[in-house]
Amino acid sequence: MKISIIKPGLLSTIQDTGRYRYLSQAVPVSGAMDELAHRLANKAVGNDDDNATIEFTYADASFKAETPVLISYSGDGACLVYNNELMPAEKPLFFPTGSVIKLIHNAIGMRTYLAIAGGWDVPDIMESKSTYLTAAFGGFKGRALQKADVLVGGSLLSEVSNGILNHLIEKSLTYPNWRISRESLLPENRQAIRVVLANEINWFDATSIISFLTNSFTIDRRSNRMGYHLLGKSLVRKVKKELLSTAVTPGIIQVTGSGDLVILMADCQTTGGYPRIAHVAAVDLPLCAQLKPGDTIHFSEISRDEAEALYLEREHDLSLITMAIGLKYIKT
Known part of the structure; x- marks a missing residue:
């Protein structure tokens, strides 16, 4: 399966679930900003969660199917359109050779993930296919996608992917009547970001x-893939000492010397010297990933136990989704 990029959009890169084994060597995690949308796009075509997807920032992009393709998309930054028809998200979509698919603006969010059966075939760099633009490695030639780039899907399809493909393969666009309900995996209020208070809260x-x-x-x-700068009332420190550089991860909320807040995101540094006031609960990081400049949020405190319970509950729901799709398409 193969596509060619007609219009790459503002910023489009290959991402997976990130690289975690090289933090001690100052290599950021990178990976999909909205890991939930990334995983759901993969699940819809029978991929493993870690298969590479294309992360589109905003819309105004397009691509052509150079062969028949089985794809899916998820996220709030754009909607897929084919022959002036809006394509449904979070479900497998079969397109014949020559199909031109466009991404049009969706005002709700910022990022959209495109999966192909078998995952996008790019080299593993440090055990990940994710693009880290700052150091120009990973993904497709270590850079953002450009016009005329040709991307190929992996040749080894899972049993589920083959099952979906066999059900859908036609000479024209086709897709099933089911879809994954991403909305059911997200809180109703997407402006309330749940946080666990962090190490330097008493500062x-x-x-x-x-x-x-x-x-x-x-x-x-x-704001960018490294971090989100927040505008609002500055915070005042009562402890004036400096913090030695210490470990930080995506989701940490730092307070700068001027009292402003920064939420660290996927491409953040591995150590930092600003006080850590809180950490975004893992289940709400996808909400942060879809935030745009000008969006307004507020923080809601929860305990570590609550954050863990929410995470485990979502992982349980995701495992049920994987199981349900597998039971539908794997022959027994």
Whole structure:
């Protein structure tokens, strides 16, 4: 299976679930900003969760099927359109050779993930196919996708992928009547970001802590895959000592020297010297990934136990989705 890029859009890169074994060597995790959407796109075509997808930022992109392709997409940054027909998300879509598919703007979010049966075939760099643009490695030639790039799907399809393909293969567009309900895996209020208070919370005075948990913050236009800068009331430190550089991960919320907040994201550094006031619960990182400059959020405190329970509950739901798709397409 193969596609060619007609229009790459603002920023389109190959991503998977990231590289975690090289943090001690200062190599960031990278990977999909919205891991939930990435995983659901893969599940819809019978892939493993870690298979590579294309992460499109916003829309205004298009590609051509150079062969028959089995694809799916998920995320809030764009909608797929074929022959002026809106394509449903979170379900397998079979397109014949020559099909031209466009990504049009979706005002809800920022990022969309395109999966192909077998995953996108790019080299593993440090045990991951994810693109890390700052160091120009991983993904497709270590860079963002460009016009005329040709991307190939992996040749080894899973049993589920083969089952889906055999059910859908036609001379024209076709797709099944089922879809994965991504909405059921997300909270109803997407502006409320749940956080666990972090190591240096006591470095801030009571007024600042209350402000952090009650006031709203706006995503600044400086935000990117490394981190989101937040506009809002600055926090005041009561502890004036400096923090030695220590480990940080995606989801950590740091407070800069001027009292401003930064949410670290997929391409964040592996160590940092700013105080850590909180950590975004893992289940809400996909919400952060879809935030755009100008969006407003507020933080809601939960305990570590609650954050863990929410994570395990979602993982259980995701495993049931995988099982259900497998039972439908694997011959017994």
